[in-house]
Amino acid sequence: MKLPVALAIVVGVVGGILTWLYVGPLAALGLFVPATFMGAACYFAAGGDLPALKKSLPANVWGVVMGTITLIVAGLASGAALTGVVVGVGTAILILGALVPLLEFVPGAVVAFAMTVGWGLLTSASGTDFAFKTGPFTVMLVSFVIGGLYGWVGSILVGKLMGATTSSAKAPAAKAA
Numbered sequence: 001m002k003l004p005v006a007l008a009i010v011v012g013v014v015g016g017i018l019t020w021l022y023v024g025p026l027a028a029l030g031l032f033v034p035a036t037f038m039g040a041a042c043y044f045a046a047g048g049d050l051p052a053l054k055k056s057l058p059a060n061v062w063g064v065v066m067g068t069i070t071l072i073v074a075g076l077a078s079g080a081a082l083t084g085v086v087v088g089v090g091t092a093i094l095i096l097g098a099l100v101p102l103l104e105f106v107p108g109a110v111v112a113f114a115m116t117v118g119w120g121l122l123t124s125a126s127g128t129d130f131a132f133k134t135g136p137f138t139v140m141l142v143s144f145v146i147g148g149l150y151g152w153v154g155s156i157l158v159g160k161l162m163g164a165t166t167s168s169a170k171a172p173a174a175k176a177a
Contacts, residue, residue, distance in 0.1 A: 030133030039147015063112025071127030
């Protein structure tokens with residue numbers, strides 16, 4: 001089976017199931033489908049194998065943490081200009097996290113930061129709200145972790161559909177993502 005066909009089947013089926021779960025049986029958790037898909041995309045962008053999961057997940061978590069802190073500080077700011085300054089400083093600190101080897105996958109951190117801050121600002125969610133459904137930290141953290149695992153499991157399934165082992169399926173799946 002060709003890689004695009006295997007990816008289409010796996011991403012389509014698993015993505016459809018996750019979306020159904022998020023808007024159906026797990027709706028009370030308020031999980032965010034785009035964050036889950038972005039978590040999977042970060043996994044593939046990081047290499048599409050187990051080391052990629054170990055690289056993308058910490059970066060995603062760092063992005064969610066910094067996004068939440070930024071929302072908390074932005075909640076204390078008055079006016080759009082000061083909110084912009086707060087987000088700019090939060091972004092700079094986020095990027096400086098790459099000085100720590102565990103957090104060196106900057107794209108994963110930026111994506112999670114942007115999703116967290118964007119979702120928080122657009123929904124007027126408080127950074128100090130840690131409840132499911134309404135709390136940016138909780139919603140984004142769980143959604144991104146599921147996304148990373150979605151990517152990892154997806155790469156295994158793609159490898160099986162292509163008739164390859166997980167390790168030999170890694171390179172084509174990472175290239176296609």
